[in-house]
Amino acid sequence: MRNSAFNILRQGLTGNRGWPRTWRDRTPNRRYDVVIVGGGGHGLATAYYLARRHGLRNIAVLEKGHIGGGNVGRNTTVIRSNYLLPPNTQFYEHSMQLWEGLSQELNYNVMFSQRGQIVTAHSEDQLDSFAHRANVMRANGIEAEILDRAQLRRVLPYLDWSDRQRFPIWGAILQRRAGTARHDAVAWGYARAADRLGVDIIENCEVTGIRLEAGRVTGLDTTRGEIAADRVGLTVAGHTTQLCHMAGITDLPIESHVLQAFVTEPVKPLVHHVVAYGADHFYISQSDKGGLVFGGSLDGYNSFASRGNLGIVREVAEAAIALMPCIAPLRLLRHWGGIMDMTPDASPIISRTPVEGLYLNGGWCYGGFKATPASGVCFAHLLATGEDHPLAAGYRLDRFRTGHLIDEAGAGPFAWLQ
Numbered sequence: 417m418r419n420s421a422f423n424i425l426r427q428g429l430t431g432n433r434g435w436p437r438t439w440r441d442r443t444p445n446r447r448y449d450v451v452i453v454g455g456g457g458h459g460l461a462t463a464y465y466l467a468r469r470h471g472l473r474n475i476a477v478l479e480k481g482h483i484g485g486g487n488v489g490r491n492t493t494v495i496r497s498n499y500l501l502p503p504n505t506q507f508y509e510h511s512m513q514l515w516e517g518l519s520q521e522l523n524y525n526v527m528f529s530q531r532g533q534i535v536t537a538h539s540e541d542q543l544d545s546f547a548h549r550a551n552v553m554r555a556n557g558i559e560a561e562i563l564d565r566a567q568l569r570r571v572l573p574y575l576d577w578s579d580r581q582r583f584p585i586w587g588a589i590l591q592r593r594a595g596t597a598r599h600d601a602v603a604w605g606y607a608r609a610a611d612r613l614g615v616d617i618i619e620n621c622e623v624t625g626i627r628l629e630a631g632r633v634t635g636l637d638t639t640r641g642e643i644a645a646d647r648v649g650l651t652v653a654g655h656t657t658q659l660c661h662m663a664g665i666t667d668l669p670i671e672s673h674v675l676q677a678f679v680t681e682p683v684k685p686l687v688h689h690v691v692a693y694g695a696d697h698f699y700i701s702q703s704d705k706g707g708l709v710f711g712g713s714l715d716g717y718n719s720f721a722s723r724g725n726l727g728i729v730r731e732v733a734e735a736a737i738a739l740m741p742c743i744a745p746l747r748l749l750r751h752w753g754g755i756m757d758m759t760p761d762a763s764p765i766i767s768r769t770p771v772e773g774l775y776l777n778g779g780w781c782y783g784g785f786k787a788t789p790a791s792g793v794c795f796a797h798l799l800a801t802g803e804d805h806p807l808a809a810g811y812r813l814d815r816f817r818t819g820h821l822i823d824e825a826g827a828g829p830f831a832w833l834q
């Protein structure tokens with residue numbers, strides 16, 4: 417009866433005063449076994465898997481704002497596993513498999529929609545490189561298809577197929593299992609599930625300092641007091657360098673940049689896949705409400721401000737209209753930005769740090785939403801056991817010293833595919 421349509425109506429008419437909280441409003445304890453800093457998707461997933469898979473209970477997630485206020489609530493939600501290099505190929509495919517069962521696992525509908533992702537090719541060479549990628553994917557047990565121009569035209573008739581195209585379309589690579597999910601629901605689902613396993617989720621609690629003794633982490637200074645901790649995991653996305661500075665780690669190979677996204681006024685169903693333009697920085701999908709959600713490349717300068725600039729708006733609009741002239745009359749409703757933690761090889765970091773007891777999960781660049789479940793699993797494994805998860809052993813911080821880079825940015829024109 418509590419979830420009946422009548423109850424929903426009654427709650428709506430009475431100011432929702434009868435809704436139970438989705439997670440408890442906790443006052444921080446003085447001490448925890450593990451503290452996760454950053455209540456985005458990665459932090460909440462890590463806390464959930466620490467409790468679920470490793471049986472830890474004395475865990476807190478500290479979030480300086482509100483749950484879902486960071487990049488987990490600002491991204492364009494593209495989920496795919498069409499990576500070329502190990503361990504990315506296997507890691508992101510594992511994440512995809514976790515997405516496929518996530519609503520059941522969390523008992524929360526994350527609205528995972530496997531509508532397929534299509535990347536257009538604009539030369540014979542580009543189509544060849546896509547065929548190479550598709551072969552790598554298939555060799556790893558991941559489905560992939562190559563579409564020629566005629567096949568693609570049947571699937572995406574609304575693209576510009578005319579002779580006017582500066583970069584004529586040759587075909588595409590398609591991953592049918594790729595798609596989108598509802599970003600807020602992912603944050604809320606992990607938060608609720610972690611809370612039910614006893615994790616303390618503490619909002620409006622900014623970490624302002626990291627306490628060290630003899631090279632080991634002992635606790636955190638926060639805007640809600642000092643909190644002692646045996647192990648601290650950082651999952652603060654674009655703020656990774658700031659938090660690491662607090663622990664004296666000043667040479668991280670990470671730069672923070674703004675990435676913007678855009679949404680148009682709602683229209684009838686038009687874009688039934690996630691479509692990425694292989695000739696420029698532009699990708700698009702359609703929300704359930706009908707808005708066309710799209711994005712492009714990074715702002716070129718370093719910034720911690722969650723707002724973008726008009727130059728990128730113009731660039732992305734130009735690319736959008738070159739591929740899909742039919743959307744030119746639509747009005748842009750809004751655009752927003754989030755802070756990306758960019759690594760030189762465009763691959764993430766799940767690692768110990770030089771400070772004992774301090775662990776780092778970051779460097780997700782513009783592709784971390786899709787990684788959320790696997791990132792949580794692997795980081796929880798590292799925090800609980802002290803050992804790298806086999807899928808994430810390549811993501812150690814020391815690869816930038818040893819030269820074992822995973823240069824996915826240089827492995828193809830895929831840096832902009834989200």
Ligand SMILES: Cc1cc2nc3c(=O)[nH]c(=O)nc-3n(C[C@H](O)[C@H](O)[C@H](O)COP(=O)(O)OP(=O)(O)OC[C@H]3O[C@@H](n4cnc5c(N)ncnc54)[C@H](O)[C@@H]3O)c2cc1C
Binds near residue numbers: 478622651711781783
């Ligand atoms: C416009 C845009 C589009 C994107 N599109 C995609 C996409 O389509 N697909 C994809 O896979 N990825 C995409 N991404 C990237 C993805 O959103 C990020 O890689 C991922 O969300 C980062 O992990 P997170 O969710 O944990 O980060 P966040 O949600 O940002 O979580 C980090 C949290 O740390 C908190 N924090 C920071 N400092 C402190 C402190 N001192 N104390 C306490 N808390 C602190 C922040 O408030 C924040 O809530 C996109 C990003 C943007 C901005």
